[in-house]
Amino acid sequence: MAEKGCIYKEKYEVPGKGKQIICQPCLSKDKQTIAEKFCSTCDEFQCLECSNVHNTHAFLRSHVLVNANEAKTKQSSFDMKGLDQCYQHQEVLKFFCEDENLLCCSTCAIVDHRKCQSVVEIQKVVERKTYRGSTLKNKLQEMRQKANIIVDSIVSSKAKLDEDITEMPIKIKRMRDEVIKMFDELEISVVKHVEMFQNETLKKLTMKQSQTKKYLADIATCLETIDNVYQNGSLVQQFIVEQKMKNDVNVLHTNVGAECHDLETVTVTFDFDETLKLPPLPITDYVPGQLSVKFCLSETAKVIAPVNKAMRTTLVNSIDLKQKRSKEKEPLYAGIDFLPDGRLVAVDNKNEKCLVYNERLKKVGSYQLSYPPQSVVAVSEDEVAITSGGALKLDILRVNKSNDITLDRTIKVTTKYYSICHKDDKYFVGETNNHSSPVRIISSTGKEKDFNINFPSKSYSVTTNAYTYIRNSDKVVLTDRSEHTVCIYDVKTNTRVVVKDDQIKDPCGVAVGPYDTILVCSNETDCIVQISQTGQILSSYKIDMIFPKKICVSRDRSFLAITNAGEGEMKLQKFKISH
Template identity: 40%
Template sequence: MVLQPRLVIAKESCDSAVMHWKSNEISLRDSVKSLPQKINNIRAQMNEKFNKLLQDVEKDSTAFVKLQLIKGNENISKCDGLAMRFLTSLKFLDEVSIHGTPEQKFIAVHELNKQVKLAQKEVEHECDQLETVDISLKMNETSAPKDIIEDKNRLGALKIQTNKVTIDHVRGQRPVNLKLAKIIYLTKSENDKHEPLLNGVDFLPGGRLIAIDNMNDELLVFDDCLEKTGSIDLSYHPLSVVAVSEDTVAITSATGGNHQVELLYVSESSTLVNIKTYKVNGRYNSACLKDDNNLVIGTFDAIKLARILSLSGEEKDFSVNFHSKPYHPDTVSCTYIKELDKVIISDLDENLLYIYDVATNTRVIVRDSKIDGPTGVAVGPMNSVFVCCQNTNSVVQISPTGVILSSHMLDMRFPFSICISKDKTKLAVSNRRKEKRTLQVFKIN
């Protein structure tokens, strides 16, 4: 029958299809079963490449760091040697300037000038070697694993990037910009006997400004907008004021034999209350904070031009040979760089600044045409010193090593008192001109 072969063929086709699906099922199971092993093989091969990369990176980085340390130690040794030479020269120059004859001073300066010219070339050379080095791992993100396994491409490599840096960058010193934020004109009120004169100013940590009116024997408190929010009459002639905590200020007085320091509490509503008053031995005309428990006090009519005064009234001397000169209280001012243990003293008569390094008992004398009539001094960003110069109506910024960084002209005559906020973002300055006395606050950028 014709039908029978057709049925046989149809059955064979079905049997073949079943066999195919069964075979395909076995093949799929075998393929899936082998996948983990293939992956493990690839992982093992890649792990070998990672291990090789790790070994190469450790070897290369260790060798590079060793070379950098050798180079760095050589540069450190050279710079330390130069620094010791300069320190010796500074001490020698100080001794000659204090005890030497005019002829000895001339010879010393002449000889040191020659030495400094030669040494400066060495310093410039060492400064030219300054650099930063960044070490990182650069992975190969584009090559296929097969190419990496077959060593056609590397898995990754050590990346070394060297950048030159300048000595100014290392010092962290840069000129700042001052932008006028607030200004008030100081005028005589009904209760004042004289035109106000702010002989000292400082910022409380919260941002309020405190000031002493030297002519009317008064302590004033101003808010952020320079609105007067509080005041108190003083029974003595104040010379300086400093914020010693969030709500406490210290005022010095050294007139009429009344040498004292008064601590006052300043409430949030600017109410002022006496905490305590104690007698001191020195005549103090400027003050700044040394640490939580001590002040650095500038003196006048004394051999020790700066002293340490604890908030409990204990007076101590710095281990520094200050220059000996009796000053009028308006011709000298003092501040202190806490991080560097340096005392700064301005000299109005000589138009210069002294920077005393307490740790080494050395000093740098800063003399420049921009420093003309220096009065108040304060420490700002990057430990820069800011000094009022009344003859040029400006504030000059100086690095802690004595380099002039910038000079800012002010819209006021005879700037005298200066302070900088605790966060180093604001600067306040007042003047001593008979007319148009002002208090100005600047933003530091």
């Protein structure tokens, strides 16, 4: 028992008797009463009057009382330094409320926790639990290990940074020397080949020139003979010469014509590839290389870092959303989302309804709205938020376990929103309508603000853009249907990654998939494309659905649902996700 449990007062000693033990509760009231009992649970010496409290309150009756003179005192081996004191009443903490998971003193137990079902002595809680060591100690040791890893990693990172920066000019000089050597070797090789070509070409041209000069001599002889006979000869002689020289002239004509036809001009040029051509700019404006500055996970951190894995999908169920009743229009599901328990909520834009489907995609609930809904997102276990696009509000509907849907409350806003998704427990991210920023942050009370992102200055439209938010990495994903791109904006660094690939055509719906990867509906290719946050295409899946438009993923990332906008061929499909 603790030291405070044994109170001696020498001035109350009776001659011939041992030291008297004083009642602790009385002593706290400035009364000196001889203790008759000791409660091991309360860890107090008490007089008869104070110990009778154990018979008054039911939760004290299990305490074990012994005579004070039978109790042995011992020195406390640890100074609690006030940790065992109630902050409110400055009394010793003796009880534990299991309902509220709180430590209590006697006053707390009687006054503040009298309605609780389970207020137990701390001693009993300790006795019925088997401790294999302090959980807090284990957690602190684990945190200390991780903190040491962080410090070691930072030291290593600094050293690596210094090494990389020191190596950079050396690498550039080495590359310069290698480039100069390459050009020296190139010059020798080109000159050698050019000289060989020149010798061969000159030989051919010389032969052609000699042959042509012989033809010129033969032509001159023939012309001289013809001129003489036409000047001095008779008609008979002229006729004979014409006939005799006709064959020779025809041969000369053919040979000279052939040589003239094969006449060519020989030139030699040497051009660099386009990649080696430098524009007329200073070298500081054109760097023949790429400087990369990046942050990457250390080998230690990679063990616990998310891995970009290609997912696999298996079709679980598929239903046709055809018009079944003449009074209803063909449905168009403008938004879908999973409730935490696996049910699926959808909003029908054409028929102005909110619908609930069970795990087998059987319709189990319906609620008539007064406006065409634009999107839906699960807010909690039994709440969903719906946007209208044209009104300055967000409606919160309650969906109970019996699939009854009621309007719970309305959040007033100052901006028109087409679709929303969760940012965290207190905020939404909303896709705007006719606003300077494509997305904004909305609190649960309706307060709005912009992201700290420099979005490109362009016209954003809900017909050409879709978005989602990655909570764990604080990133906004925005698609551009006209550009066939997916842009991943990092809010912390105000940077972006632009993804453009032949597998992504007319990207519509987008959602956060397993391992925080990005799932995009490729409208023109009827595919679902999986992208990493760094822009890598991880997988692509052809689905039995034309014009997939909306996609959502369950909270545990084990299922996804897709719906489309194919007139006359509307479908809702559910897939199982595996890795």
